[in-house]
Amino acid sequence: MTTRTVQTVASFSSPFLLPGFDTPQPAGDYRVDHDEESIDGLSQIAWHRVGSFLFLPSIGTPGSSQQMVPIQPSQLASLLEKDHPTP
Template sequence: MASRTTETTVRFSKPFLLPGFDLSLPAGDYRVDHDEEALEGLSQIAWHRVGSFIHLPGIGQSGPTRQMVPIKPADLEAALEKDNRGS
């Protein structure tokens, strides 16, 4: 089965909190990887997302360790929407 990873960058304008984290994360740009698998048996190529990961700390931020943490796309979207609303 074919697979691919697509990379995007998300920007938070202020500190934010994600489910599963006790402390808020600082504002900034964050790399997010989406792992996808090709759906077989279709006449056109279609991709199904099987996992999403956010890279911590954010781009240009220093920290004691770098890690790639699984994240639910719905949780990421909710955090970005909250950031955009200014709440």
């Protein structure tokens, strides 16, 4: 089975509260890694997401330590939807 990590950036214009955290995270751009595994046996290449991780603090925030926080893709999508509602 082949694995890969796809890096994206989640942009928040307002502070947001991560599940399991007591204090909100500030607005900013956050690195997100999505770990995926290939699905064997198909005639086409397909990938299945097995984990997503949000990196704290936001990109460009000074500091020497980083924290990688697991997050469900549905939770991340919900947070982004609240931050960027569609009309």
